[in-house]
Amino acid sequence: MAPDGSGGAGPVVAVDIGGTSIKAGVFGADGRLGPVDRTATPPAGTDGAPVIEAVEGIVRRLSGGAPPAAVGVVVPGIIDDAAGVAVHAENLGWHDVALRDLLATRLGCPVAVGHDVRAGGLAEHRAGALRGAVNGAFLPVGTGIAAALVLDGRVFAADGYAGEIGHVDVGHSLECACGGRGCLEAIASAAAVARRYAVATGTPVAGSRDVAELVRRGDPAAVAVWDDALDALAYGLSLLTGVVAPTVVAIGGGLGESPDLVLRPLAGRLAARLTFQRPPRIVAAELGDRAGCVGAGLLARELVT
Amino acid sequence: MAPDGSGGAGPVVAVDIGGTSIKAGVFGADGRLGPVDRTATPPAGTDGAPVIEAVEGIVRRLSGGAPPAAVGVVVPGIIDDAAGVAVHAENLGWHDVALRDLLATRLGCPVAVGHDVRAGGLAEHRAGALRGAVNGAFLPVGTGIAAALVLDGRVFAADGYAGEIGHVDVGHSLECACGGRGCLEAIASAAAVARRYAVATGTPVAGSRDVAELVRRGDPAAVAVWDDALDALAYGLSLLTGVVAPTVVAIGGGLGESPDLVLRPLAGRLAARLTFQRPPRIVAAELGDRAGCVGAGLLARELVT
Incomplete structure (x- = not known):
């Protein structure tokens, strides 16, 4: 991350971590999501670290070398959007994981963390049935x-x-x-x-x-x-x-x-x-x-x- | 009401219309409610007009002759606060009564209309248990x-x-x-x-x-x-x-x-x-x-x- 907290020259990357698959794509400036990349969610392990490593790899691949401008990650469970913390995500093995700060450090860009269903609701409200x-x-x-x-x-x-x-x-x-x-x-x-x-x-x-x-x-x-x-x-x-x-x-x-x-x-x-x-x-x-x-x-x- | 929509030199008067009694009082600039005046709610009649007349009389009495600065009226039922309309207040015989405009015209001051329970919640939030x-x-x-x-x-x-x-x-x-x-x-x-x-x-x-x-x-x-x-x-x-x-x-x-x-x-x-x-x-x-x-x-x- 640049000293002012801004991201890199790469794209905005969107990631939806599910219990079965991780879906990800580049999110354009026009508000459109590019082709969706699907990867099987790795087993959570004891601390959920394999899932975080998988997300890091997917984002690096999608941003094509350049550090991303920003990354949005949504997760099931009890998610404190404001704090960027996965309070409880059973399927992913996460309990009180400071996901936003953890990924921001690894990826060198600003990261937003949200709840999968609430993020879906935001999307349906901005651009769908709501x-x-x-x-x-x-x-x-x-x-x-x-x-x-x-x-x-x-x-x-x-x-x-x-x-x-x-x-x-x-x-x-x-x-x-x-x-x-x-x-x-x-x-x-x-x-x-x-x-x-x-x-x-x-x-x-x-x-x-x-x-x-x-x-x-x-x-x-x-x-x-x-x-x-x-x-x-x-x-x-x-x-x-x-x-x-x-x-x-x-x-x-x-x-x-x-x-x-x-x-x-x-x-x-x-x-x-x-x-x-x-x-x-x-x-x-x-x-x-x-x-x-x-x-x-x-x-x-x-x-x- | 003055041409600019402002009220008179009198006090702010608060009214809570219930199915059994009408409670009312002067609401001070310090956010405190004065002694509460209780009047039996008149029978609704066919169009709810007796209740509106009773409210008018109570407000005039409490404001002591001078037109009130503003009046707040809260009502049970389905109340559209934003529009100031009593959509459905069974006990009072009101259906789609434009209460805010009706009382503002009668009393010559700005009137706010709200729902009794939501208004109570607002009060508990500002100055009570919430x-x-x-x-x-x-x-x-x-x-x-x-x-x-x-x-x-x-x-x-x-x-x-x-x-x-x-x-x-x-x-x-x-x-x-x-x-x-x-x-x-x-x-x-x-x-x-x-x-x-x-x-x-x-x-x-x-x-x-x-x-x-x-x-x-x-x-x-x-x-x-x-x-x-x-x-x-x-x-x-x-x-x-x-x-x-x-x-x-x-x-x-x-x-x-x-x-x-x-x-x-x-x-x-x-x-x-x-x-x-x-x-x-x-x-x-x-x-x-x-x-x-x-x-x-x-x-x-x-x-x-």
């Missing part, structure tokens, strides 16, 4: 479920604890990986839908998309599992509606890939749960699995004046 | 239940629809006045506690304070009713914690008058419902039933430069 919304929510329904809340025009973080709608009790008896019971995520995530279908039928499936295809063919077990997921999601949306009253909710993640089986049924079930509350529009997210990376780029771009 | 909180909630548990959310240091309104935690489904089978079923308010409001005790025992009580006294004496029916209310409130708080993660929740209203039977039990039951989430401190609200009026004064004061 464009123009004063109050909205981005709800990726994938391996897990969390919401990015846009409140009064800004993404709301609460020190990293906001939007944990995946772990509210929606009244079923299934255990959740978090240690709780009844969590929305345990019955309605894309992973839960695939898992519950496999458990119900003894037939493993690759993911929720396979279950969706079986629903379209009228497979009763698939219909039952899908139905439970939609009921639970409608419950979760009724809670979001009651507490923060978004005008629009953008569904993403694995379940968002089957909008025909999600958007209208969800809107109907939500409406049945509301009385005087204002129902949000339920729409498909627009940026797909690039949302987190675009958000990382937006966060990094703010560091470059 | 002082210094970046993210907090004011939860009056009275005739009904609604939360005022302080998010990133500001009271969050969502066009009047925020904080309706009283009407989220907490999983019981009782009907609610809103037309829903399972609402928090139907089992845990101070009114519900008194009503459920009377139904269970056939013995009417004046209010939740009487039930609290019976709980202290070990009356089994009172203990059961109180227990249900605390469980439901803990559920409601777990939802607030998951979605907006306040660091402190200030309990007010009728149930807040029995802090010994509410604060610690509620904190314990909430903790049992959380896993990785950050538990808020549960404290007693500090401004009692003056909170709404103080908030009305703060809103009016902002109009006087």
Whole structure:
């Protein structure tokens, strides 16, 4: 990093670290993300160091030799965006890792650290399905479920604890990986839908998309599992509606890939749960699995004046 | 009102219109509310006009002849603070009443219109139990239940629809006045506690304070009713914690008058419902039933430069 804290002559690089893969790309001055590079996330090891080394290597490769102008990194878990600290990222083996300072030292440029879902919400708000919304929510329904809340025009973080709608009790008896019971995520995530279908039928499936295809063919077990997921999601949306009253909710993640089986049924079930509350529009997210990376780029771009 | 939109030489007057009584007082330049004047709320009539006339009379009396410098009025229901419109105030017979403009014309001074609970939250944030909180909630548990959310240091309104935690489904089978079923308010409001005790025992009580006294004496029916209310409130708080993660929740209203039977039990039951989430401190609200009026004064004061 230059003595004034500014970065190098290279590009802005955006990185989205997931439990399965690390997605990264160059984020242009025009606000567009270049081709997305995908690398398998290395095993976390005891201290998460292999993941940090992998990120360093990917950024150096993408910036083509020149030190990057800035880097944005987004991560799942409890992330304190303001402090740049990964408070708790189970899949990556990180607990209280000062990610921003650590990467800034290694890479010699300013680094922004954010939460993958909130960054995705920022991206959907600036350039996707939440464009123009004063109050909205981005709800990726994938391996897990969390919401990015846009409140009064800004993404709301609460020190990293906001939007944990995946772990509210929606009244079923299934255990959740978090240690709780009844969590929305345990019955309605894309992973839960695939898992519950496999458990119900003894037939493993690759993911929720396979279950969706079986629903379209009228497979009763698939219909039952899908139905439970939609009921639970409608419950979760009724809670979001009651507490923060978004005008629009953008569904993403694995379940968002089957909008025909999600958007209208969800809107109907939500409406049945509301009385005087204002129902949000339920729409498909627009940026797909690039949302987190675009958000990382937006966060990094703010560091470059 | 003077041609430049400024008010008269009189005081700032604060008014809190409730379903039972209208509380009002002079709000000093030092941010203190004078003695609170209480008037029974007149029957709404067909168009809510008697309530507006009563407010006009009270303000004229309190401002002692001189036109007031500004007036703040807070109201229950769905209130669009920004537009100054009572979208829906059931108890007062108001639907889409342009309260701010109507009163400004009658009183000849600038008028601020707000929501009673959000105004109370503003008051608790500026001068009460939420002082210094970046993210907090004011939860009056009275005739009904609604939360005022302080998010990133500001009271969050969502066009009047925020904080309706009283009407989220907490999983019981009782009907609610809103037309829903399972609402928090139907089992845990101070009114519900008194009503459920009377139904269970056939013995009417004046209010939740009487039930609290019976709980202290070990009356089994009172203990059961109180227990249900605390469980439901803990559920409601777990939802607030998951979605907006306040660091402190200030309990007010009728149930807040029995802090010994509410604060610690509620904190314990909430903790049992959380896993990785950050538990808020549960404290007693500090401004009692003056909170709404103080908030009305703060809103009016902002109009006087």
